[in-house]
Amino acid sequence: MNAEADDADDARAAGTPDPAAAAASVELAARVSYGRLVALLAASTGDLALAEDALAGAFEQALKTWPDAGVPDNPEGWLLTVARNRQRDAWKSAERRLTAPLDDDAGAARSNAGSAGSDVAPRARPDAVASAGAASVDPLADLDPFAIGDKRLELLFVCAHPAIDAAVRTPLMLQVVLGFESAQIATAFAVPPAAMAQRLVRAKRRIRDARIPFAVPDRRAMPERLPAVLEAVYGCHAITWRAPADAPDSMAGEAQYLAVTLAALLEHETEAWGLASLVTLSLARRGSRVDHEAGAGAPAAASRPFIPLDEQDPTTWDAALIAEGGEYLRRASAPGRPPGRFQLEAAIEAVHCDRRRMGVTDWAALRTLYLALNGVAPSLGARVALAAVIGRIDGPDAGLAALPPEADASTFQPWWAARADLLARAGRAPEASDAFARAAELTDDEAVRAHLLARRDEATGRAD
């Protein structure tokens, strides 16, 4: 949150009419403010599509006027006011369509009355102010969006509302809170762009028409409502962390920003801090998943080889992010309360990250944590991970025995990858070769597939 405030301070200080700086200010405001402004604009009406259109129009206007007029002292306040006026204009025209036709004079009079009567809007419209020179006459200087409050938490609860299809919650968050284009989201989810756009439009229409409230659930309803929000934010992380090669790298950082924002806004929800920690710690290792050196000069990540976790060089991990994630994990622990799923997953990440400091992996700690995770939130993935850890401690045969039965996992890629690795360690090369081939077949990540096929070839070589 502090970094964000600093960014905004920088933006406020940039009050010079320099076109490049103005464009940069618009971009910065877009990154930092998008979700906050959409949330503020949509909170009173419930109409996300209208809020986004109005905000897009305001950004467009900023790009046109800021280079000449200078960046206003309060760029967010400027954008909010311009967007609110656009929103109001849209209502007016909708109202006009529904009622008897008005003559132009009457319409103009009503429009002016609307602007002047608002609690925050200046008497003159911001576009008129901007053309007169926003830097010199800025009626919005006192309008501080930080003081208006933050409705992003409400917006997150809207996106993950039980009345919204679970499959569209994460895409919706990516779009309305983080400002990603529908086409980018479609790529990340491997869905045709038109299909994704339609799902998002339908979800927004549903929010407006069924009047899903922009409200944070009270303490009574929170335990029932929070898991869906955490799950959807985790979905943002999962989808951006393993984003395909052509997705922008910054997407992974955006999911981390979202998780930390959620935890900070909720303040005392331990699982939200657990999620923030999990996302931050895995982001610390993200760059090491693929070998940058080997793929130097190649534009696509797919051409860079995949490196499994225990072969990664810990000195390539981001120490600042590891420290940050550790701090969130400390906030996630509540005395006397058993750790939740995200807290345990974050602790598992922290153990892996600790190899940077300790030089070795604490497998015993991992076994304890995975046992706890399988108790709190049993899942196929957690059982497979536990088996892999047991294989490291008690030997590959014990690991193979701990794997869930094949019938439960015949199409689960991590099961085949773990089994293949355990078989190879047990010296059962022919079976390992088959399992690596199956694991390679089941992954949709090119770098992972190449890695698994190389290990298959290695096992086949031993078998011959």
Next chain:
Amino acid sequence: MRYTLLLHYPEMTADDLGPEALAEGQEAFSSYAATLHSAGVLLGAEVLQPSSSTTTLRADGGTVQVQDGPFADTKDQLGGTFVIDVPDLDTAIEWAKQAPSMDYGAGGVEVRPGAVHTVDGVWTANG
């Protein structure tokens, strides 16, 4: 904002239920209506006769077919409606959770926002 709560549940005759369960059910519906009314959100409610007494008309290429039985012959049938006026969907869902039919072990409540309704015979927008 007006929402109609559509109560769907498996149909039981008075004989199926027995006098005790029937009285309990009637009491539950009375107290539900009274609670909605005293909260100032109830606009109207109706519990319907069983689908064995219903008649369905179907337009069939210009002719009208009149048939006995419900529009959709399903195990759960529409048994009653409550029209309420509340601020938002969450409030409507809270009221829907308390509907007596939610205790029947099967069936459910559909929460449907209204589009327009009549006031003195004139269509009026919801909201």
